[in-house]
Amino acid sequence: MLGEFLRNLRSNRVLLAATVGLAVFILIAIFAPLIAPHDPNVQNLRVTLDPPSHRFWLGTDEFGRDLASRLIFGARNSLIVGLSVTLLSGLIGTALGIVAGYLRGIADTVTMRAADVMMAFPDLVLALGLIAVLGSGLDSTIIALTVALTPIFVRMVRSRVITVRTEAYVAAAKLIGVRPPVIAARHIMPNVLGGIVVQGALTFAFAVLGEASLSFVGLGVPPPAASFGNIVAEGRDYMIQAPWISISGGVTIMLIVLCFLVLADGVRDAIDPYQRGH
Amino acid sequence: MGVLYLAKRLGWMLFILFGSTVVIFLVIHVIPGDPARAMLGPQGTPEAVETLRRELGLNDPLWQQYLIWVGRALTGNLGHSILLSKSVLELLGERVTTTLLLSLYALILAVLIALPISVMSATRRNTIGDHVGRLVVLIGLAMPSFWFGLMLMLLFSVRLGWLPVFGYVSPLDDLGQHFSHMVLPAVALGSGYAAMIMETTRNSLVDVLNQDYIRTARAGGLAERLVLWKYAMRNALIPTVTVIGIQIGYLMSGAIVIENLFAIPGIGRLMVNAVLSRDYPVVQGTMLTVVFVFAFANLCVDLLCAAIDPRTARE
Secondary structure, rough: HHHHHHHHHHHHHHHHHHHHHHHHHHHHOOOHHHHHOOOOOOHHHHHOOOOOOOOOOOOEEOOOEEEEHHHHHHHHHHHHHHHHHHHHHHHHHHHHHHHHHHHOOOHHHHHHHHOOOOOHOOOOHHHHHHHHHOOOOOHHHHHHHHHHHHHHHHHHHHHHHHHOOOOOHHHHHOOOOOOHHHHHHHHHHHHHHHHHHHHHHHHHHHHHHHHHHHHOOOOOOOOOOHHHHHHHHHHHHHHOOOOHHHHHHHHHHHHHHHHHHHHHHHHHHOOOHHHHOO | OOOHHHHHHHHHHHHHEEEEHHHHHHHHHOOOOOOOEEEEEEEOOOHHHHHHHHHHHOOOOOHHHHHHHHHHOOOOOEEEEEEHHHHHHHHHHHHHHHHHHHHHHEEEEHHHHHHHHHHHHHHOOOOOHHHHHHHHHHHHOOOHHHHHHHHHHHHHHHHOOOOOOOOOOOOOOOHHHHOOOHHHHHHHHHHHHHHHHHHHHHHHHHHHHHHHHHHHHOOOOOOHHHHHOOOHHHHHHHHHHHHHHHHHHHHHHHHHHHHHHOOOOOOHHHHHHHHHHHOHHHHHHHHHHHHHHHHHHHOOOOEEEEEHHHHHHHH
């Protein structure tokens, strides 16, 4: 899979651009304090709502805070939320999906009916219900989005496991007496992995969008912390004098999500070359 | 479409609704923390908390609390808003039509935009038009709807002054004003939805157009128009109808942010305000309403799919 992906990377310029874009995003998020030209939270009332300039690349907001620095630190919060949600829902979803798909029977029924019920809630509605109890904040955002995005993972992994477990090599492993956990780890996992990576990339994109939506309505990362949703929300009141605040926040979200969608497509092509250009 | 199929789908919907009441109940009651304490805030004295706990029945065993809550909900008693001194049912009743109308407009717009573009994309595969269409899909999926709404607002309301900036007018008061207030929210809400419909329809149409029966129809000399609209579309539309149904959930998630952006008094705005003020009865009521609408929409979609392709009902 990795080899095929790397080969695609060379021939597909869009995929290459998305991969580079994501690498840049991750590096910016990690090294935010070194890269940001200003402190993202320091107010300077002499330069409020300044247009983009040499000193402030993307201008300033209503408190005179440097917008570029806020976006750079916003990337950090976005990465924390995206990565945590993806890892958590990926781990939980994979574990449950493998158990349900491999054992079948009652374990499968219970898991899948529970997933169906969870999926009866639109993502953001379930997330908001949880935040009502947990209170808003970075941790609550991560927990709420994880709960909302895990059921899709469970369903995807389970259906792949069911396809793989009927393959001849799994039957052969069973016949020669390999224990179920070993079969799951060595024979089923590698063939489900591709799907997990694709779903992971999509989950990351949904988590970034989800965090932005929650922050936008004031229930995600609480201000004054920089987050993409907060930046768009803050810019909303100054749309006429300083449209660059909301515009730059939204464009950043869009670019990051776009990169993840393209990456998910690229990985899908690498797993299943027949679907390419479809 | 058999009665058996209808009964099965109805039974499934009832199961989902039952399950979702359990989830809604558990979210509020099992998560660590005391709802009574959270509702009263830091000013609440221990006595006041205890009184509220008794009023809400929080000292009873959990299953008993659940049964009481569901029993009341079934008779339309969803409790009282703590903040707005109105019954939850009354609050929901005032707002649910607004959200349904907004979602309906977004849905209609999305379908009207998505179908022609995806047909064009699928029939002229790998042309410039197809590439542009697919780029639009990607951007539509990646763009946060609330941000797109904000940009529409900036352009059409603030800069050009063609449309009202925000607010809501009931269709019963003034139909023209109603639509002029709903255009931008519906476009913003429908954009991502349209992208999903486009992606699905294009891919399924490409699949169908490659099948043998289409080749046979063409070989038999049928006009391309007839092949496409009569024979290919009928099969290609099933995934489309399914995605329209499943993604109604996406539409309702989107309505939450869009209603807040455009100050539209719907369920989404009610829910966000209830979450902000920890008005739990209202939070539960809005969750219940959304799940009900979503489940009902999915039931309709299942029946519609069975009508388009009777084979789906037999499986």
